[in-house]
Amino acid sequence: MFSDFTAAELGAIFAMQGFAGLILFAVFVLMALGLAIIFGQMGVINMAHGEFMILGAYVTFMTSNLFANHFPDYFGSYFFFAIIFAFFAAALLGALVEWGMIRFLYHRPLDTLLATWGLSLILQQTYRSIFGAREVGVVIPDWLRGSYRVTDLIEVPINGIFVMGLAIFATIFIGILMYRSRWGKQVRAVVQNRDMAGAVGINSAKVDRMTFALGCGIAGVAGSAFTMIGSTGPTAGQAYIVDTFLVVVFGGAGSLLGTVASAFSISQSQSLLEFFIGGSMAKVLTLLVVVIILMFRPQGLFTLKVRR
Structure with missing residues (x-):
């Protein structure tokens, strides 16, 4: 397998594929952060998580067209607006789904799996009806095009560096939100003991809705990042949902550090x-x-310590 390459070529291959893996890592992290919040904190199996990602991708596509047609002088900055729009669009849809469906299915994981799988099919058909069956792509701003030449054999795409920066920022933001904010403390209190959290005045229903909305919103941001490296179609999210669940389970449900490492x-x-x-x-x-690793460590790489 390696005998056909020189040492220099192998080094370049490992470097290029390693960076390609970092771009994939960025998409996985953004997807898995949202899913880890929903699955790890709420115990909800959201099979429509990929469709929330694609919603963010389509919002980015529409924002790109909006700026190209009406604000061409500001086209270079459209992606920053697209990230914000994608987050709120996916978060609002997530809040609506939690209010209209998920809140009736807590503590029934198989029911949430079937319900969200049905929701994913509905969303796919909705996207197909609105945007068509063909895949669409966004026009990348000039400052995100091209690559940096590290050596004669290694080039690093600029859009990949941007996606990596976005993933790092999102990870730090979620970490601060979950472990340093008042709302994050309320989320962890509800997870550890819902009845006691309610007894001290925490509105667990509101916490659940905001948590689900946040997880879906992060998936929308993942959709914006996805447009930098791939085209968007109604079923594109399904290609990532299995890998995302694998990341969450392998890292340890509810563990931010485990999600990143996985x-x-x-x-x-x-x-x-x-x-x-x-x-x-x-x-x-x-x-x-x-x-094989999960057979010997079924709790995943990292686990949360919860009082029983």
């Missing part, structure tokens, strides 16, 4: 293996290794 290890493994053995076999081998 996303990094899985994305790097897939990226490097894809070059040598192909995409399908890379996914199979990665899944096999993760399943």
Whole structure:
């Protein structure tokens, strides 16, 4: 497998694929952060999480067209507005879904799985009816095009660096929100003991709705990042939902550090293996290794200590 390459070529391959893995890692982290909040904190299996990501991607596409047609002088900055719009669009839809469906299904994980799977099909058909079945792509601003040449064999795309920065910012923001803010303390109180949290005046229903909305909003931001590296279609989110669940379970449900570590290890493994053995076999081998590890450590890489 390695004998056909020189040492310099192998070094360049590992560097390029490693950075490609970092871009995939950024998308995984943004997707998994939202899913970890919903699944880890609320115990809700959201099979429509990929469709919330695609909502963010379509909002980014519409924002791109809006600025291109009506505000061409400010087109270079449209992506920052698109991130904000994508977050609030996905968060508002998430709050509506929690209010209209999820709140009746707490403590019934299989029911939430079936209900959100049905929701994913509805959203896919909605996107198909509004935007068409064909995939669409956004026009990347000039300052995000091109690449930095590190060596004669290694080039790093600028849009990939931006996506990485976005993922790092989102991770830090979620960490501060969950572990340093008053609202984050309320979320963790509800997770540890819902009845006692209610007894001290915490509105658990409001916390649940905001938590679900936040998780969906982060998925919308992941959709904005996704437009930098791929085209958007009605079913594009399904390609990431399995990997995202794998990241959350492998890292340890509800663990922010575990989510980041799991996303990094899985994305790097897939990226490097894809070059040598192909995409399908890379996914199979990665899944096999993760399943074997989970057999010996079913709680995942990191676990939260909760009083019983």
